[in-house]
Amino acid sequence: MDFEPTEERRLLAETLARFLAAEYSIEHRNSVAYSEPFHDPVKWRALADLGVLHALAAPADGGMGGAGFDIATVFETLGAALCPEPFLGALLSVRLLAAAGCDLAPLLSGQIRYAAAVGETDAPYDPAEIGCEAHRGRNGWVLHGRKSVVYGGASAERLVIAARADGGALALWEVAASDARISGYGMIDGGNAAEVFLDGTPAAMILPEAGAALQDALDHGALALCAEAVGAMDTAQAMLLDYLQTRRQFGRPIGSFQALQHRMVDLTIEIEQARSITILAAGNMGTDRQTRTVSMAKNLVGRMAKLVAEELIQMHGGIAMTWEYPASHFAKRLVMIDHQLGDTDFHLHRVMAEHMRPGNGPSSG
Amino acid sequence: MDFEPTEERRLLAETLARFLAAEYSIEHRNSVAYSEPFHDPVKWRALADLGVLHALAAPADGGMGGAGFDIATVFETLGAALCPEPFLGALLSVRLLAAAGCDLAPLLSGQIRYAAAVGETDAPYDPAEIGCEAHRGRNGWVLHGRKSVVYGGASAERLVIAARADGGALALWEVAASDARISGYGMIDGGNAAEVFLDGTPAAMILPEAGAALQDALDHGALALCAEAVGAMDTAQAMLLDYLQTRRQFGRPIGSFQALQHRMVDLTIEIEQARSITILAAGNMGTDRQTRTVSMAKNLVGRMAKLVAEELIQMHGGIAMTWEYPASHFAKRLVMIDHQLGDTDFHLHRVMAEHMRPGNGPSSG
């Protein structure tokens, strides 16, 4: 048993953190996060050059990482700096393209931006409910339907799309963004997403039976979001602690008030619990416990990130209600992570389902 | 709109409270509550003479009350004094016997002690799941099955029993306690209950179609438990407040510590909410909102009573862990009320069910 990061991951985290501190000041972060194109194409290439995208893919797929702890390292560091770049879409695409045996080099080098279009308005989280369909047209497959809230969809050049082949099995398709009708928009917590309208859009089938690959990609995405939240919680906690130590009211630092002290202690404990469950999930990627532990992590992180965000605002008392004060943007990100790739209730249902199964139920090893 | 008690109810509450203060010191209460026969037959008769049982029945049924606010007044006062007498069984019996058109005089005068046997081991709360059956024997009906956790069952002389006539409709039966095999026991929070084994027990049918009457009786019982909890919470709050004001640690009253102050404020607010929802339920008895508002009340009171009990123990810090200190017995009662006539989850399901119904759902007038 060992809770120390490997030397490689420690170096990656340090390099990335240094880059983000230098290149994504909160002012720059906010201007990138909240104005078109909702990301910084130049810095995206620089991040790729640092090897951040390579860290998301396994060596066999042309990457230099791809394990649970690699992904967690990258996203925890991104989260701590509130980086608004569309890494989530990239990660989902990496997993799907790798499962389909496609060449990852253009994605990993930062040359071509990919996003993965999975969720739909009536199927926000569960791929089993996907309704988009592909049919054979005159010149090959064409796609019909709407993909909703595609993360990074407004800045992507190519899309990996999950749809049913002739209304049957879930398959994966690659589409040029210019061939689809895309309504991009900024997100309330920064970055971009898009509605993707498919209306006879030409598409290349890249994987005919994609159910397992989709679940695997969504698991990895959820793990990444957990790690991102842990990073953001750490920064939020440090901000709040600093505020409690320095802000004075009624003639004393507000951190000397016992009611706030006790709440701050409880927050600190819950952040450690969120970190722990994320470590557990990262360590279980690739095992038969992957999906279940990821759901546990996404549930607990969702609960705690909301608690941290609300206490961050409340205990700052006014100042964190303002756009100008960085804590407000951390609070938004922490809350909105729960809306991505399955919220606390969605993942709790998946944990519950195993208990409710007939028979002897899961062993909690 | 008027939140003042009527003069009659104010007098009843005062008289009863005075009697309980004089006759049920905590020492006497505990000796009655925790040793056989788990109630005080002499004082029971005195309570009946005070008119406490009459207050539970409508004038048309030979009583002097019977409205929601009458029942709430009696049980709130009983709860504030932690009275362990079997009034819950008496109330259920009053409602059932009245629905059956039986003579209530022997019960209301305190001459004969009744208990109502509704719940079963596999049907703890929902009468729809009742499995006990009545069959026609040589000399009339006989009952088969087991009734579980019959409140006041160890001290009752007669039982009103819910069972299925020939396995079909739910009906009510009257049985002499001496004709059934009864395993009585003390309850962890005082008072008695019993397992009632029916094995060809002779029974008189008193109401052939009893579904509505059972629901009505259970609603009234649940209202009574809510009011009892409100009374017990008031006393618990006063005890805790007194302790915070007088107990000193680290050289000052512990009530001067802000973390405890804020928790005490939150408790106080929640107790007012519990009181409010109980008033709402009491005011809706006899209307078409009876069952729904009672379920709302039992759910909220169940949540708050547990919170009050746990904080009562925690903020007392050790002393309330002891049998000798009265707060411990209030804490037990407050927690265990949730195990009677439907817990927080059972009643929440009933509130949920209306929202989940197809169509337009309930109006929350």
Added chain:
Amino acid sequence: MDLTYSPEERAFQVEVRTFLAEQLPADLSEKVRTGAELTKSDHDRWHAALNAKGWLATTWPRGFGGPGWTPVQRHIFEEECCRAFAPRIVPFGLHMLGPVLIEFGTPDQQQAYLPRILSGADWWCQGYSEPGAGSDLASLKTRAVRDGDSYVVNGQKTWTTLGQYANRIFCLVRTSAEGKPQQGISFLLVDLDTPGIEMRPIRLIEGGCEVNEVFFTDVRVPVTNLVGAENQGWTIAKFLLTHERTNIAGLGFSIQAFEQLRSFARRRRANGKRLVDDPLFAARLSEIEIDLEAMKITNLRMLAEARKTGAPGPESSMLKIKGTQIRQVLNDLARRALGPAAVPFPSEVLGGNAALVPPDQAMNAARYFNNRKLSIFGGSNEIQRNILAKAKLGL
């Protein structure tokens, strides 16, 4: 005990409903329902309609142009307005300054200002908080120094809601540095056209600009604009804090939010079923419904108590705490109900066939973030707990 309205109260309820059905402009209620921003002229239009009926200054005595309602009538009026998605009455002139002038103002001040509040000629805003004095109001630093017939005001106010629409501001200012900090505070009326005043918008967490900072540099204010005596400001501030609280529980907003949520949860389909058929969501919906039903009674009980004693006690702090908790939980559930569809930035909300959700749900996330203010502004819930611990529990 009687939970029902009296025949007179029921008749009044019908009268309010009829008025709202006839006089509330549809475009205004649609804006309120969808959470769109109301312009100054929107507010002015609604105030004028209420004023024409004599129902604008709901907390003022009859002699000053109020309707002379009982607390229960005010409660009925507010609940019906919320159910009809009427704009809220902007409180600064009507619920805050008005009662202060009626209690502490000179006849000249009353005659000068009260009619202009009713007519909409003046839009008042509030200058209480300062960057260094939020919850700890007594430590405020904005100074007003007497110079002949004027005070010269220097300092900075913040969290001034809708100051961008206002032509006047009432302020707490420091007129003396002696004694306890509370003792040197005065209550001053300031014309925003006076030279030396600058108002800057503050952008809030969700992106909107409803509050402002106000900077005072050598601003000369006639001494006749002092309300009450010099250094009596703390008394007036406390009066205002307890008397503005006709609807401190925000119950009408909660009822509105609950009905919108319940109705949406029955229509919303996700992952193969209606949202309301997810037992975890249904449980949350039901629990908050129960808390809200209890809160309605708690509110009425405390209104009845206030009617008896004539003034709201520390119980108003209880209504504030629990009321804001319930509103925030409802906002939280409304945000969660949308799933991924909650993520678009408010200004990016898509219309037409690109719409993600019905228009009345599109602001759910923004409203959730914006309404975190409810437990902070107007005396944070922590301050309310301190008050209750002392005033109600004697701790």
Added chain:
Amino acid sequence: MDLTYSPEERAFQVEVRTFLAEQLPADLSEKVRTGAELTKSDHDRWHAALNAKGWLATTWPRGFGGPGWTPVQRHIFEEECCRAFAPRIVPFGLHMLGPVLIEFGTPDQQQAYLPRILSGADWWCQGYSEPGAGSDLASLKTRAVRDGDSYVVNGQKTWTTLGQYANRIFCLVRTSAEGKPQQGISFLLVDLDTPGIEMRPIRLIEGGCEVNEVFFTDVRVPVTNLVGAENQGWTIAKFLLTHERTNIAGLGFSIQAFEQLRSFARRRRANGKRLVDDPLFAARLSEIEIDLEAMKITNLRMLAEARKTGAPGPESSMLKIKGTQIRQVLNDLARRALGPAAVPFPSEVLGGNAALVPPDQAMNAARYFNNRKLSIFGGSNEIQRNILAKAKLGL
């Protein structure tokens, strides 16, 4: 990062399981599983079996008769013991006094007492708390006045767990009234046979008598029974508080309780379905499972940290708070799982065909009430929060 046990650790785990399968008496594990009270001889029997294997004093260095385990080995041992429903090791002599004597005792004291702890010849109990000094230990009043070669002890101790089985007690006593209250405290060993000592049971909330009051009236204790220097007691007390915490999270108990609850909820039928098929119950069960899974990692991370730094830091307070919260929630769910069947008084629990629930569930309500102590005794969770605010957060 590597969450798996090393091959050596896995081999050790197998060794522990084998030992437990062979040496843990079935009647003892049945008593633990059903929550029955263990007698002194039950404890003695299990201690003797562990001692024979050399696994009794798990926290002592090898030279004093400990097994020389790493923190991970101790963790594995404790987890396996809980899974097998082994009685807990009674901590007073083994986990509390033993390490104190090893750190602060004279060679004479070590030779006199340590072997008797291992052999079971001595059963120690703890004299820390007093009626007026619970969480505020520094204010303790029991006096020890030097008189020749003895201290004369007067005062009262309370919350002395299993004192009814003990023949010796270690106490914190006041030997000086000067300086800060912490500075006048000493650590004293007392033979319970000494004249002037009276032990009285305290009945707890659920009806059991596991704790006691101890009264000291002119009790003469040889000065050779002082551990460390006079007035050094506070240092020893703090050492003990941080070093006894090998299993402060109570993780093994939680794993045990969760497995019992999960298994019961799958068997229990109520209102037409299995308890686990009630989504509200399943949600609670799953949430606490998740918290528990996180806690396992938190515990291991802090063990790893302690292995690096050599001593547990204020993080042990975090384990205490979260660990007791999880145990109490599990106890709460186990009580709730029974519905009305939870109500019988423990001594009335019915057997045979009158049984309401399986024997291992019959104590659920009693255990819930009894374990409210977890967040109070041994430094209440409020005190732990104070410690963390100061020592970890610098507030």
